[in-house]
Amino acid sequence: MSDVQGFPAFPTGSRRRRRTWWGSAWIQAMEDTAVDATLARRGRRIAAEGRIGPVTISPGRAAAVLDGAAPIVVAVEPLSADRWAHLAAEATVQSGHLAALLDGELPHALADLLPGIGELETQCGCDDWGNPCDHAAALCYQVAWLLDADPSLLLVLRGGSVETFGARPAGVSAADAFARPVRALPEPPPPVGDEPRPLVVAPPGIDASALADAATEAAARARELLANGAVDSSRGRP
Known part of the structure; x- marks a missing residue:
């Protein structure tokens, strides 16, 4: 005030x-x-x-x-x-x-x-x-x-x-918030071995097996990115 x-x-x-x-x-x-x-x-x-x-x-x-x-x-x-x-x-x-x-x-x-x-x-x-x-x-x-x-x-x-x-205004000013040091991100979770195959319910006209394969591959890439900071570009290539 x-x-x-x-x-x-x-x-x-x-x-x-x-x-x-x-x-x-x-x-x-x-x-x-x-x-x-x-x-x-x-x-x-x-x-x-x-x-x-x-x-x-x-x-x-x-x-x-x-x-x-x-x-x-x-x-x-x-x-x-x-x-x-x-x-x-x-x-x-x-x-x-x-x-x-x-x-x-x-x-x-x-x-x-x-x-x-x-x-x-x-x-x-x-x-x-x-x-x-x-x-x-x-x-x-x-x-x-x-x-x-x-x-x-x-x-x-x-x-x-x-x-x-003895009261203080609630909240933090933008200047104070940006001046604070950035906290380190938590360590990624440990690997769990082979990716579990997800249970996929495909809509009509979509191959359920192919959709499950794509979901499994996406999960593996996401976990690799969390663990290593990058994804092997050769993954999934013949």
């Missing part, structure tokens, strides 16, 4: 189509510390108006630009090593927790990824005194929409990654 992820601007008329408990918790952390509830409500409307540009998620912050000019930042403190260790222990106890997170669900056991009251800090290039102002509140709502769809973004916002949990 990259340390920085970008998302296109939400179009006009956007709204939350899926309400999750973790997206609601993110909004609650903002609304519970808002100086003016009216600004928060206005922020919800601005979030749906398409005035906020592309959103960038990076460790400790979400950022965007309002009306192509005013920068907006919503900051959240990265987790300490102790809190990451606690979350990693929770994920170890129940191996499905991390898989659920990467599959679009946030287990309650990993709720420490979410900010609490007072943990969200906002900045905006406007002159509004509110904390958050309606523009920063709008970005908070849009980040909640992104988290609704992909709660693993909380790993980035909190300064961690999948590897923080």
Whole structure:
């Protein structure tokens, strides 16, 4: 997972189509510390108006630009090593927790990824005194929409990654695979003497004896090729 992820601007008329408990918790952390509830409500409307540009998620912050000019930042403190260790222990106890997170669900056991009251800090290039102002509140709502769809973004916002949990991506890269030495082929099986004559059921019009002779000769050539790396070119010639 990259340390920085970008998302296109939400179009006009956007709204939350899926309400999750973790997206609601993110909004609650903002609304519970808002100086003016009216600004928060206005922020919800601005979030749906398409005035906020592309959103960038990076460790400790979400950022965007309002009306192509005013920068907006919503900051959240990265987790300490102790809190990451606690979350990693929770994920170890129940191996499905991390898989659920990467599959679009946030287990309650990993709720420490979410900010609490007072943990969200906002900045905006406007002159509004509110904390958050309606523009920063709008970005908070849009980040909640992104988290609704992909709660693993909380790993980035909190300064961690999948590897923080001690996990490693599955599979091997092509470069690593081609760099590995080629293993030697196993030794060919020992010869077994005369080739057994195969039991052949010939279709109508085909000489069963001749077909069995051809199959026996092919088997002998294949065994000779495995044993010697070549076939005697004179085999089968008069």
